[in-house]
Amino acid sequence: MLKPVQILTRNYGLPESWTLQVYQSQGGYQSAKKALSWPQAQVIEEVKKANLRGRGGAGFPAGIKWSFMRPHPTKPAYLVVNADEGEPGTFKDRTIMERDPHRLIEGCMIGCRGVGAHTAYIYVRHELHLAKDRLWAAIREARSAGILGPRPFGVDYPVDVQVHTGAGAYICGEETSLLNSLEGKRGEPRFRPPFPAQFGLFGCPTTVNNVETIATTPSIIEMGGEAFSRQSELHHLGDGGSRLFGVSGHVRTPGIYEACIGLTLRELIYDLGGGLPEGTKLMAIIPGGSSCPVLRAEEIVNAPDDKAILHPWHGKSILDVPIGVDTMRELGTMAGTTCAIVLSDKACPVRALHNLVRFYAHESCGQCTPCREGVGWMGRIMGKLVEGKGSIEELDMLYDIASNIMGNTICAFGEAAAMPMIGFLRKFRPELVQYLHTGGKSSTGGLAL
Amino acid sequence: MPFALSTERERETADIFSRYPNKLAACIPLLHLCQEQNGWISDEVIQFVAERCEVSTAHVQGVVTFYTLFNQKPVGKHQIWVCRTLSCALRGSDQIARHLQKKLGVHIGETTKDGLFTLREAECLAACGQGPMMLIDKTYHENLTPEKVDKILDELTGEAK
Numbered sequence: 001m002l003k004p005v006q007i008l009t010r011n012y013g014l015p016e017s018w019t020l021q022v023y024q025s026q027g028g029y030q031s032a033k034k035a036l037s038w039p040q041a042q043v044i045e046e047v048k049k050a051n052l053r054g055r056g057g058a059g060f061p062a063g064i065k066w067s068f069m070r071p072h073p074t075k076p077a078y079l080v081v082n083a084d085e086g087e088p089g090t091f092k093d094r095t096i097m098e099r100d101p102h103r104l105i106e107g108c109m110i111g112c113r114g115v116g117a118h119t120a121y122i123y124v125r126h127e128l129h130l131a132k133d134r135l136w137a138a139i140r141e142a143r144s145a146g147i148l149g150p151r152p153f154g155v156d157y158p159v160d161v162q163v164h165t166g167a168g169a170y171i172c173g174e175e176t177s178l179l180n181s182l183e184g185k186r187g188e189p190r191f192r193p194p195f196p197a198q199f200g201l202f203g204c205p206t207t208v209n210n211v212e213t214i215a216t217t218p219s220i221i222e223m224g225g226e227a228f229s230r231q232s233e234l235h236h237l238g239d240g241g242s243r244l245f246g247v248s249g250h251v252r253t254p255g256i257y258e259a260c261i262g263l264t265l266r267e268l269i270y271d272l273g274g275g276l277p278e279g280t281k282l283m284a285i286i287p288g289g290s291s292c293p294v295l296r297a298e299e300i301v302n303a304p305d306d307k308a309i310l311h312p313w314h315g316k317s318i319l320d321v322p323i324g325v326d327t328m329r330e331l332g333t334m335a336g337t338t339c340a341i342v343l344s345d346k347a348c349p350v351r352a353l354h355n356l357v358r359f360y361a362h363e364s365c366g367q368c369t370p371c372r373e374g375v376g377w378m379g380r381i382m383g384k385l386v387e388g389k390g391s392i393e394e395l396d397m398l399y400d401i402a403s404n405i406m407g408n409t410i411c412a413f414g415e416a417a418a419m420p421m422i423g424f425l426r427k428f429r430p431e432l433v434q435y436l437h438t439g440g441k442s443s444t445g446g447l448a449l
Numbered sequence: 450m451p452f453a454l455s456t457e458r459e460r461e462t463a464d465i466f467s468r469y470p471n472k473l474a475a476c477i478p479l480l481h482l483c484q485e486q487n488g489w490i491s492d493e494v495i496q497f498v499a500e501r502c503e504v505s506t507a508h509v510q511g512v513v514t515f516y517t518l519f520n521q522k523p524v525g526k527h528q529i530w531v532c533r534t535l536s537c538a539l540r541g542s543d544q545i546a547r548h549l550q551k552k553l554g555v556h557i558g559e560t561t562k563d564g565l566f567t568l569r570e571a572e573c574l575a576a577c578g579q580g581p582m583m584l585i586d587k588t589y590h591e592n593l594t595p596e597k598v599d600k601i602l603d604e605l606t607g608e609a610k
Contacts, residue, residue, distance in 0.1 A: 088577070091579075129588070164478070165481065167477055167519055168518035169516050170573075182474065184475065184502065184512070185511075185512065186512055187516070247578070248539075248540075248578050248580065249539040250539055256578060286535075290534075339577070341535055341536055341577070347539060352538075355535045356534075356535055358533075359535075363572060365515075447538040448542075448543060
């Protein structure tokens with residue numbers, strides 16, 4: 001059900017919302033003050049109660065991630081914030097950094113307390129110049145107000161925050177690749193184990209969280225974890241609170257909207273996104289960033305088992321399922337960053353797939369053979385198919401290549417590149433075959449309306 | 450001639466090094482600082498950064514070639530990055546890219562003869578709700594139309610004259 005809220009976005013509309021003065025006038029930094037006076041375990045407990053699932057795409061419970069951190073006898077611990085927003089279709093973190101940077105800084109203070117760190121690095125993609133400027137300005141304000149520094153609010157728990165930038169590489173959104181990049185190296189993912197909580201940034205215990213995840217923690221401390229979680233209709237599935245939803249592509253009012261978890265795809269597309277433009281019909285949805293397998297508008301939930309997570313929606317349209325980490329997984333896709341890309345019946349699915357394959361072919365870091373060779377190969381075949389050339393056997397070959405990338409790479413980029421391919425091949429095979437048979441003449445056109 | 454930073458940027462390096470527990474971590478921020486001044490990463494810049502970070506030039510070269518935003522050859526005064534990824538494509542980024550190429554008289558990846566603009570395609574720049582979009586130097590230009598593109602380019606060309 002659509003329950004719009006203004007928790008994370010409460011300051012978005014205020015003039016000069018990025019300044020310390022405005023942030024504090026809205027009660028800002030009270031949560032950090034509270035959290036720093038609490039024992040570390042209490043901070044973690046509150047975030048666990050909040051059922052805060054990671055907002056970066058994987059949906060791992062943040063409180064549990066924090067609890068993996070163990071103090072090291074000689075090494076410091078670090079909190080790293082992943083602000084390398086680059087997943088196609090995703091544009092939510094940027095709004096937080098540009099419009100409410102102090103909320104992220106306050107979140108860093110709470111996060112530092114939660115993981116036992118005194119330094120947080122925010123890894124911002126280099127292209128986001130305004131976000132970087134606003135963050136640095138906010139950090140300077142917070143330092144000169146004594147909020148960041150050796151004794152925040154008089155508590156003997158030093159906290160400092162630094163901004164670091166990448167240089168244009170999607171792969172650096174992968175946490176171990178990001179750590180390498182932060183260390184001044186090529187952004188190639190690392191083997192796990194050891195996990196970052198044991199051996200992360202500069203070889204020290206490290207937690208990496210998404211911007212939105214961290215920026216949500218001040219509200220959790222303010223409201224209490226339990227109350228935060230209960231806003232969600234999927235509270236019982238351990239998927240709590242409210243979050244940012246995005247919608248882009250063929251809708252009338254694309255943008256970022258905050259709502260309680262429980263929001264359905266239909267509500268995201270029609271109520272928040274304003275529906276599809278005149279004369280077009282909904283064809284497909286990529287629910288949470290380009291790596292999530294595509295869903296077709298006419299799909300029906302099939303969950304006859306009354307123990308199945310999706311059973312309450314059995315027989316209903318997939319558009320009526322609340323967008324949650326577990327519900328979307330059960331549908332065979334992912335909630336990802338909950339920023340959906342909407343394709344109308346005027347968009348050509350073959351061209352859409354070609355567009356995405358090109359993205360992954362460009363962004364593979366080249367470290368693992370199945371991915372490096374596979375994404376380029378898929379790119380070349382799709383380049384041919386989109387010209388109306390190629391054979392049915394090559395469609396099967398695409399499936400094989402994608403399947404051979406899955407699970408055979410160091411990091412999840414391999415899956416991220418293979419899943420959209422497998423998704424399109426499963427859901428749009430008739431269209432792909434028709435496209436080939438007609439030499440591309442069956443295409444509904446391009447991508448733009 | 451060895452590369453050197455301007456006095457002002459040189460002062461910034463101390464601040465950069467203070468953010469990290471070792472010198473290597475300053476490598477990418479230093480490369481950005483040098484590129485801001487030099488426009489691209491020359492062999493001399495690589496030498497400079499390697500000395501400052503106390504690593505081999507091979508390491509710095511490896512970093513430079515990994516990341517899209519480090520220019521490995523000289524580029525125009527203004528960098529245009531037009532997004533081509535799905536959300537922007539669904540809203541007409543193809544038309545914008547074609548218009549830019551026609552207007553500037555260059556293909557994607559090329560620099561105009563007067564050295565004013567380098568036009569390149571970018572992968573998703575996190576502005577999917579405001580597509581089609583392009584990044585010029587440090588500014589996002591969103592919800593583009595061919596007319597809007599003309600106006601933006603004309604202003605930049607006017608400034609240069």
